Amino acid sequence: MTLPAPAIAIRRLSKSYGRTEVLHGIDLEIARGATTCLIGPSGSGKSTLLRCIAFLEEATSGTILIDGQPLGFEEQAAGRRVRLPPQRIRKVRSGIGMVFQQFNLWPHMTALGNVTEALVTVKGLSRQEADARGMAQLRRVGLEARARHYPSELSGGQQQRVAIARALALEPEILLFDEPTASLDPELTGEVLNVMRDLGGEGMTMVVVTHEIGFAATVGQRIVFLDHGRVLLNGTPAELFAAPRHPRLTQFLETYLDRGAAMLLKPA
Amino acid sequence: MSFDGSVILAALPAILSGLKVTLGIWVAATALGIALGFVVAAFRHFGPRPLGLALRLAVEVLRGTPFLIQIFLLYFGGPFIGLSLDPVPAGLLGLSLYAAAYFSEIFRAGFLAVPRGHVEAAQCVGLSQAQIVRRILIPEMTMLVLPQCVNMAVILVKETAVLSIIAVPEATAVISALGSQQYAFVESLFLLAVIYWGLVEACGRAGRALETRLSKFRFA
Amino acid sequence: MTVRLFELMLKAAGYTVVISVASIAIGLLIGILVCAAKLSPRPWLRWPASLFVSFFRGVPLLVQLLLIYNLLPAIGIAVPSVVAALIGLSLCTAAYQAENLRGGFLSVPRGLLEAADMAGLSPWQHFRRIRAPIALRLTVPALVNEAILILKASSLISVVGVIELTRTAQNLAASTYEPLLFYSVAGGLYLAINWVVAAGGSLAERALRRGRLA
Secondary structure, eight states, rough: OOOOOOOOOEEEEEEEEETTEEEEEEEEOTTSSSEEEEOTTTSSSHHHHHHHTSSSSSSSSEEETEEEEEEEEEOTSSSSSEEEEHHHHHHHHTTEEOOTTTTOOOOSSSSHHHHHHHHOOOOOOOOHHHHHHHHHHHHHHTTTGGTTGHHHOOOHHHHHHHHHHHHHTTTEEEEEESSSSTTHHHHHHHHHHHHHHHHHHHEEEEOOOSHHHHHHHOOOOOEEETTEEEEEEEOOHEEEEEEEOHHHHHHHHHTTTTTTHHHHHOOO | OOHHHHHHHHHHHHHHHHHHHHHHHHHHHOOOOOOOHHHHHHHHSSSSHHHHHHHHHHHHHHHHHHHHHHHHHHIIIIIGHHHHHHHHHHHHHHHHHHHHHHHHHHHHHHHHHHHHHHHHHHHTTOOOHHHHIIIIIIHHHHHHHHHHHHHHHHHHHHHGGGOOOOOOOOHHHHHHHHHHHHTTTTHHHHHHHHHHHEEEEHHHHHHHHHHHHHHHOOOO | OOOHHHHHHHHHHHHHHHHHHHHHHHHHHHHHHHHHHHHOOOOOHHHHHHHHHHHHHSOOHHHHHHHHHHHHHHHHOOOHHHHHHHHHHHHHHHHHHHHHHHHHHHHHHHHHHHHHHHOOOHHHHHIIIHHHHHHHHHHHHHHHHHHHHHHHHHGGGGGOOOHHHHHHHHHHHHHTOHHHHHHHHHHHHHHHHHHHHHHHHHHHHHHHHHGGGO
């Protein structure tokens, strides 16, 4: 049996800001139809890696293939790295949806307006068609009743669910989450994590940067542990969290006891 | 001193004509200032650097010098460079340029105040650069700066009074002339002050009401 | 323009600075009183203070100046025009400064005041050690801004016959038939003074930065 081609293939990806290199030659494959959680201490480069996959940051060297298609840059025969034309970049990017830590809903549009904006302006759908699709996505995240509300009238958890609906509306192959619950009050994280759990169950390819270790351990099918800009560990939760555990991971987990790491550290 | 109201009553038609000029110049200069200020802010935010620097210098000069000096330069200095304007067009042009400098700063700050993440979210759903400017940046910026624009409009009502110095027949000029002809200067000036006061208070109130209504479209 | 005329302009600019500084200082004193009255729980203090602020912020400075300049002789007080000008500028800036100060006091976070209460500070200590220092730090940028506004607004006192920078430029422009030159030089001088004030302001802000709100 051959393994299916990875949804995302990252090769020797490096990223520097000025002189500081934050990602050092990352090699990583993200499996299709699975939930992959990127964990690691702050400053480990996990958010930068995710933003490179979203093409919000441009890597300094290396390549990212989305479904076998190069994202942003293509490496040519002589090792030359060429920037692709904008239409091609946009085409590859259209298969990727992104959910931000700060939700980033557009404050001057209703929940439904946020979800349908790209359907109308990018996909060229009619208002009615876009609204119908938008409502379907809001229903999926349980916020049909809030469609006409503005972001300022929604709770943080509701805003993040609208942001997820906005990403889903374009029917992406891959959904990226950048610490989706980090700006939420603890009692609101559950509703967002539940939506994400459902999406994972439906077979959506998801890459989640998170500090919710409990979520990563129970919903994540793959865990990637980054440390100092390198992939230190990459495996199933069972492989990573079972003893004998890597000492850096143990050290990291001990600082996240309140985010569900306590149960992982209990002696089996 | 005795307060003589009858003088003012007799002068009502003249006062009304002065008020009409004040309101006309105010509305026109505010509209022109907003339009020009927006163009300047857009060029400074999105345009090439040298142009941005030149515009910045112009804005700094207009904001750093008294409006009265600008008006003198335009009205008395203009004819020496082939720009002979009557008081009303000179006043309107001067006030519009002055307004544009301040409005452009308001808009520029507004563009900078739109969170980067809102633009990134738009990039992620595939909006083009032009669509992001039109659909996200400009509407969001407008919501952010509307209250300050009302503030600036209030400042401009008061600046129109300066135009009386170059003999624009607006309210201050008409009423002071009236007062000196009829020896009821203090009464006339009181009336004038009350008129401006009412105008400014009304604008301020409208601005605060607008701000409350806009809060819904702003940040959560 | 001869050196002698330029010296005349410089001297006039100095006069403009002196009048502006004096107005800002007097205006700050009046502004503190007005601000205190506006923050007072007693309506008979609050109400007149609000009226004062509303009036002096609602009426063009030029009209205020004309009013004071003509009102004083009418009620039998003869003062030189520079005094009338100083009164006008000071009252106007007092209204703005009172509002700036009030804004500063109102933006001191409640939690800090509650912490001071819990630490057992007396009401006066509470004001002197906690409220006032934080509020003043918050008001510095607005004060610098106000200084620049008053410097520019002081050009209007030329209308009531004070021979400051604008009036000097006007006189020289009229007698030499060179308005472009003299108004440009006057504008340049205002600009230069404003840059100095702004630079001083950012130095002050930097010095206060370590003590600002976290």
